Amino acid sequence: MQQSLNIYNTLSRSKEEFKAINPPFVGMYVCGPTVYSDVHLGNCRTFISFDIIYRYLSHLGYKVRYVRNITDAGHLESDADEGEDKISKKAKLAQVEPMEIVQKYTVGFRQVMEVFNALPPSIEPTATGHIIEQIEMTRKMLENGFAYEVNGSIYFDVEKYNKEKNYGALSGRNIEDLLNNTRELGGQDEKRGQLDFALWIKAKPEHLMQWPSPWGMGFPGWHLECSAMSNKYLGAQFDIHGGGMDLIPTHHTNEIAQNIAFCGKHPANYWIHTNMLTVNGQKMSKSLGNSFLPHELFTGDHPLLDKGYGPMVVRFFMLQAHYRSTLDFSNEALDASEKGFKRMMAAYDVLKQLTPSDSSTSDINVLKERCYNAMNDDFNTPVAIAELFEGVRIINSVKAGTESITETDLITLTDLFQHFLFDIFGLLTEEHATNNVGKVIDLLIDIRNSAKANKDYSTSDAIRNKLLEIGYQLKDSKEGTSWTTV
RNA sequence: GGUCGGAUGGCCGAGUGGCUAGGCUGAGGUCUGCAAAACCUCCUACAGCGGUUCGAAUCCGCUUCCGACCUCCA
Numbered sequence: 026m027q028q029s030l031n032i033y034n035t036l037s038r039s040k041e042e043f044k045a046i047n048p049p050f051v052g053m054y055v056c057g058p059t060v061y062s063d064v065h066l067g068n069c070r071t072f073i074s075f076d077i078i079y080r081y082l083s084h085l086g087y088k089v090r091y092v093r094n095i096t097d098a099g100h101l102e103s104d105a106d107e108g109e110d111k112i113s114k115k116a117k118l119a120q121v122e123p124m125e126i127v128q129k130y131t132v133g134f135r136q137v138m139e140v141f142n143a144l145p146p147s148i149e150p151t152a153t154g155h156i157i158e159q160i161e162m163t164r165k166m167l168e169n170g171f172a173y174e175v176n177g178s179i180y181f182d183v184e185k186y187n188k189e190k191n192y193g194a195l196s197g198r199n200i201e202d203l204l205n206n207t208r209e210l211g212g213q214d215e216k217r218g219q220l221d222f223a224l225w226i227k228a229k230p231e232h233l234m235q236w237p238s239p240w241g242m243g244f245p246g247w248h249l250e251c252s253a254m255s256n257k258y259l260g261a262q263f264d265i266h267g268g269g270m271d272l273i274p275t276h277h278t279n280e281i282a283q284n285i286a287f288c289g290k291h292p293a294n295y296w297i298h299t300n301m302l303t304v305n306g307q308k309m310s311k312s313l314g315n316s317f318l319p320h321e322l323f324t325g326d327h328p329l330l331d332k333g334y335g336p337m338v339v340r341f342f343m344l345q346a347h348y349r350s351t352l353d354f355s356n357e358a359l360d361a362s363e364k365g366f367k368r369m370m371a372a373y374d375v376l377k378q379l380t381p382s383d384s385s386t387s388d389i390n391v392l393k394e395r396c397y398n399a400m401n402d403d404f405n406t407p408v409a410i411a412e413l414f415e416g417v418r419i420i421n422s423v424k425a426g427t428e429s430i431t432e433t434d435l436i437t438l439t440d441l442f443q444h445f446l447f448d449i450f451g452l453l454t455e456e457h458a459t460n461n462v463g464k465v466i467d468l469l470i471d472i473r474n475s476a477k478a479n480k481d482y483s484t485s486d487a488i489r490n491k492l493l494e495i496g497y498q499l500k501d502s503k504e505g506t507s508w509t510t511v
Numbered sequence: 512g513g514u515c516g517g518a519u520g521g522c523c524g525a526g527u528g529g530c531u532a533g534g535c536u537g538a539g540g541u542c543u544g545c546a547a548a549a550c551c552u553c554c555u556a557c558a559g560c561g562g563u564u565c566g567a568a569u570c571c572g573c574u575u576c577c578g579a580c581c582u583c584c585a
Binding site: 055056057058059064065067068069070071072074111196197198199202203205206247268269270271272273274275276298299300301302303306307308309310311312313342345346347350351352353355357358359360361362363364365366368369371375399405407408410411412413414415418421422424425427428477480482485486489490493498499500501502503507509 | 512513514515516517522523524525526532533534535536542543544545546547548549550551577578579580581582583584585
């Protein structure tokens with residue numbers, strides 16, 4: 026068995042054995058959403074991926090402090106540091122308080138996460154709740170000579186930073202290439218260098234969101250809140266920092282620069298980045314207009330969808346691809362996952378009813394080992410699921426009587442399925458019918474059995490077909506008739 | 512244009528220098544009054560062209576195509 030957990034680290038571009046700084050404690054920071062609009066499915070994929078990582082680390086016995094921020098200020102319309110704060114802009118359009126926008130989309134985000142059965146993080150701090158920390162950090166960066174003030178705004182001096190440190194360490198780019206390829210953004214001449222970014226932005230009087238600072242009224246730049254909050258809750262150096270891949274070149278690169286400029290320490294040992302969800306091969310994004318909202322997916326109310334899919338089917342679909350691969354979104358792929366998910370869950374129900382024998386025809390311990398090996402290899406959920414499907418085959422074969430399993434192995438297998446399906450993958454069984462419905466169906470099964478005994482097949486078929494129409498499927502077997510919801 | 516990453520069977524998706532996942536679909540079979548489910552078997556793929564090697568889909572080079580980032584984006 027592969028004992029150790031290996032994680033692909035963006036910093037080294039290779040898999041590394043995971044070693045916690047202070048075991049059994051693990052600090053993990055994940056960049057959360059900017060709450061100016063609904064989260065779409067691509068956003069969800071990232072948070073579901075980190076939910077799995079959080080769950081697996083916890084399952085292994087780590088005490089994880091999982092910090093995921095809510096960015097509710099500072100995220101500008103463009104990186105020219107000229108535009109308006111995204112939330113401020115939305116608030117003006119809707120003629121509401123910025124905090125109403127923030128509240129609406131924060132609540133919406135949490136609801137969606139709950140529907141996907143993603144565990145809430147240990148701490149969910151907000152940018153507006155940490156203005157003081159951000160001002161303090163900015164002050165320190167000025168003091169350390171990595172930032173400069175222009176007309177009440179503070180900018181980070183990237184070229185100066187890069188003389189002492191490696192600005193492109195995370196993205197793998199060198200600064201000359203970046204300088205040569207930076208597009209002319211225009212309208213921005215306060216900054217000394219093209220790559221410089223704002224730490225603190227002077228607010229115009231009409232700005233809705235602004236706070237007092239040593240440099241006058243203003244608001245913090247995007248990137249800064251994550252540096253400030255990770256530092257506050259996880260310390261200057263912690264174990265894991267994550268987010269979507271699209272954050273690597275700018276947001277995370279700048280975060281690292283800020284933390285180093287602030288205290289000289291690289292914030293995180295392992296940088297984990299999740300890949301994009303695509304639609305017809307293209308990244309799902311708000312600006313491309315190809316994004317799906319979770320409720321559109323659940324109801325099927327979207328031009329690209331033939332039908333709706335349950336949140337657990339979507340979760341299972343996402344787990345069938347590795348988090349570092351792009352995943353393409355289509356009806357066909359969702360259909361396949363839906364069937365696979367139902368088969369998996371049906372097998373779990375069967376598993377609970379199996380009767381043990383004196384010997385096992387399959388090596389359950391090897392199966393278990395394979396499942397853990399898969400997860401230990403950079404959280405390889407698709408391989409782990411493939412192994413579990415081998416378990417499904419065993420379960421169904423034992424039920425059919427073509428294979429057998431000992432009591433010890435049965436316990437191992439049951440634990441394995443429970444741990445993986447529910448604790449680690451975070452799946453939920455679809456709500457089974459209430460007891461009363463179950464009793465009524467059992468009664469109908471009895472009546473149908475009498476009819477069958479009398480060879481009154483028109484009655485027995487009618488019962489089966491009508492039940493199927495309203496969503497309950499009967500399955501005859503040697504042990505009797507069972508039923509499932511469709 | 513620059514940087515980086517991909518191209519896997521009908522579809523989705525793992526993986527990897529020799530033992531060639533898995534799900535879905537399709538075909539056949541077993542079971543069954545018939546269905547459904549389940550189980551068994553089959554359809555055996557790695558973009559193209561070279562090279563390294565006893566052996567490559569896996570390593571190297573070139574070509575074609577696709578994507579991401581360089582503008583806000585998980």
